[in-house]
Amino acid sequence: MNRERIGSKLDSMFKDLGELEEVRILTQKKIIARQLEHARQAGNISISEMARRMGTSRMAVHSLLDPAKPTMTIDSVSRAAEALGARLEMKVVPSRTPVRPPAKPKRKAA
Secondary structure, eight states: OOOOOHHHHHHHHHHHHTOHHHHHHHHHHHHHHHHHHHHHHHTTOOHHHHHHHHTSOHHHHHHHHOTTSOOOOHHHHHHHHHHTTOOOOOOOOOOSSOOOOOOOOOOOOO
């Protein structure tokens, strides 16, 4: 029996729809929002206190922590992490499928 991973089937489906990169980005944003929320709760920090530490509004903090509204900037995530006594770490890793350089234009015969 051939048991292919479900993840690879989903990747293929989203790739076919041209939405794979968008899904990956949204997933990463949701993970970050959840990590910030867990850190906030673990530190027993209120939304109001977090907003004060970040120098922003409670509404902005609610939006940042809401996985259903995954709009965030590196700056806002970094300030949120600092407000929670943490720091943001980011890295760029090689893609599973190598990116091909653009094809060189063909020269026209003179």
